[in-house]
Amino acid sequence: MAILEQGVGLVINKKTGLIFFPAFDWAISPTHPEREERLLYTRDQIFEEGVMDLPQIHEYAPRLASLHDVSRTHFCVPRVQSQVTEAHLIAAGSTLQLGDSVVSGEIKNGFAMVRPPGHHAMRVVHGNRGFCSINNEAILVEYLRRRHGIRKIAIVDSDAHHGDGTQDLFYHDPDVLFISFHQDGRTIFPGTGFTNELGGPGAYARTLNVPLPPGTADETFMYVVDNLVLPVVKDFQPEIIINSAGQDNHYTDPLGSMRFTARAYADFTKKLKPHLAVLEGGYAIETALPYINLAIILALADVDYSYVMEPDYWPGRFKESPEKTAQVHRMVEQLLESWANRDKVDIPKIFGVGKYYQRKKFIYYDTDYIEEEQIEKVRMCADCPGYIIIESRAERGYRAPVRIYAVSIPFQACHSCQSEAYDVYEQAKKQGECDYIYMQDKSTDTCITYEKDKGQEWVSEG
Incomplete structure (x- = not known):
């Protein structure tokens, strides 16, 4: 050129x-x-x-x-x-x-x-x-x-x-x-x-x-x-x-x-x-x-x-x-x-018609010998790609399992998905079932980490 x-x-x-x-x-x-x-x-x-x-x-x-x-x-x-x-x-x-x-x-x-x-x-x-x-x-x-x-x-x-x-x-x-x-x-x-x-x-x-x-x-x-x-x-x-x-x-x-x-x-x-x-x-x-x-x-x-x-x-x-x-x-x-045919397929027929599309994954970390079980949920939205929820449980040897709950809002998120995702994040904090809870809002370039044992949030902004 x-x-x-x-x-x-x-x-x-x-x-x-x-x-x-x-x-x-x-x-x-x-x-x-x-x-x-x-x-x-x-x-x-x-x-x-x-x-x-x-x-x-x-x-x-x-x-x-x-x-x-x-x-x-x-x-x-x-x-x-x-x-x-x-x-x-x-x-x-x-x-x-x-x-x-x-x-x-x-x-x-x-x-x-x-x-x-x-x-x-x-x-x-x-x-x-x-x-x-x-x-x-x-x-x-x-x-x-x-x-x-x-x-x-x-x-x-x-x-x-x-x-x-x-x-x-x-x-x-x-x-x-x-x-x-x-x-x-x-x-x-x-x-x-x-x-x-x-x-x-x-x-x-x-x-x-x-x-x-x-x-x-x-x-x-x-x-x-x-x-x-x-x-x-x-x-x-x-x-x-x-x-x-x-x-x-x-x-x-x-x-x-x-x-x-x-x-x-x-x-x-x-x-x-x-x-x-x-x-x-x-x-x-x-x-x-x-x-x-x-x-x-x-x-x-x-x-x-x-x-x-x-x-x-x-x-x-x-x-x-x-x-x-x-x-x-x-x-x-x-x-x-x-x-x-990417835009012609019957999406509900392939992925279902519920509020979320969900899949379960088993991930092995071959270098660090970690076994992870993960549930990924994607909000089915007509106006944007939808926010993502991840529930993850990881085990390494005899250590206690680590449980996390993570929410990711896409760069192209609509206002409704963004608002709903923050509600989901706050609800996860109240339930207190996971060791760490994360919010990753790509639409505002804001990332938040909540640690349950300390009851404390860390906010990172671009």
């Missing part, structure tokens, strides 16, 4: 912004796959190739997200400070830095190469799951809405693991399109992300999942992009496109069973044209990440990436099963049909 400098006639290309944050002081364990070397090898490769000297590239220093940026998005139990370190705030804040720079027109796009990752962090956070504590992309979405008034946003998740946290956060939001293509959840963590997960009653088919069979390679990857992702994103007409740029679909990744190449990641990036890419998974530290990240950066900056190829790869190395390819083609057709 180019802009014409008025009165001079010079064409100036906007730059691609980069932020590196290896998080030297954060680790799950010294030998854990999610460690700082994930970014250090990439940085060495990029400097060796002279990428940082290109005029199309601008490197930014990372910055901190605020605690309120997190509480605007999550219910952290018992409080945000209990679940995040400075490294988490810097990883999230780096996305906000690039988001500001894109919206202001300072850069055309950006890539936040940061850790810790975030796309498995859900609305409620009792601990770390899937290496994630808070959701960097979701925090960015809510920040862009509040700070810049952006309404429609598309998130495309290309990680091998289903972005269940991002899906959970926007499952009832009609203004966020979430598309995830990933390794079939029957064969990999977190065991979700199937085609019948299409969004709640007010956001039907704004969630689209493509569970790909293990062994899927570039040809099918590009088929999904060309025939589903690109036409749906174009039809949705988002103001901002975000790529959750997981790289564990690579053929050398130790935690996945897919066969994507660095060149395919670059082709995908060039076609999608995301405004912002945010690093998620990818654990082949030497054999994949330096090549994929380099290719993505070059694609974002509109620089030739044809020379980027892994040393052990040759064209035609991977052959895909015709049966599996046909299966994916059928999935794409099914999802396109769901998308085309």
Whole structure:
């Protein structure tokens, strides 16, 4: 994209912004796959190739997200400070830095190469799951809405693991399109992300999942992009496109069973044209990440990436099963049909006709060994997406279970839902059955935490 400098006639290309944050002081364990070397090898490769000297590239220093940026998005139990370190705030804040720079027109796009990752962090956070504590992309979405008034946003998740946290956060939001293509959840963590997960009653088919069979390679990857992702994103007409740029679909990744190449990641990036890419998974530290990240950066900056190829790869190395390819083609057709009919379906027939749509969820925190039982209720409203009520009970080992009650008012809330939600919150305080009670009012950017034992409220406002 180019802009014409008025009165001079010079064409100036906007730059691609980069932020590196290896998080030297954060680790799950010294030998854990999610460690700082994930970014250090990439940085060495990029400097060796002279990428940082290109005029199309601008490197930014990372910055901190605020605690309120997190509480605007999550219910952290018992409080945000209990679940995040400075490294988490810097990883999230780096996305906000690039988001500001894109919206202001300072850069055309950006890539936040940061850790810790975030796309498995859900609305409620009792601990770390899937290496994630808070959701960097979701925090960015809510920040862009509040700070810049952006309404429609598309998130495309290309990680091998289903972005269940991002899906959970926007499952009832009609203004966020979430598309995830990933390794079939029957064969990999977190065991979700199937085609019948299409969004709640007010956001039907704004969630689209493509569970790909293990062994899927570039040809099918590009088929999904060309025939589903690109036409749906174009039809949705988002103001901002975000790529959750997981790289564990690579053929050398130790935690996945897919066969994507660095060149395919670059082709995908060039076609999608995301405004912002945010690093998620990818654990082949030497054999994949330096090549994929380099290719993505070059694609974002509109620089030739044809020379980027892994040393052990040759064209035609991977052959895909015709049966599996046909299966994916059928999935794409099914999802396109769901998308085309999103506003024509009989919502009461699918979700019922009561005051609330309710679902029960069982969530396992594989990193912190926490078991959570959750009931989620969504107010069925004709005028807005409806407020959300969450009742959550979490157990960790022999510790006493923690019970919370949380109310979330959407950014687009009508006056009736907002008023009713505050009544629900006050009633929960009077009943005194939960350890912590939360109010998250996105329409006014106000977050309240009530602790039963202390009988005290903490209010955070943007």
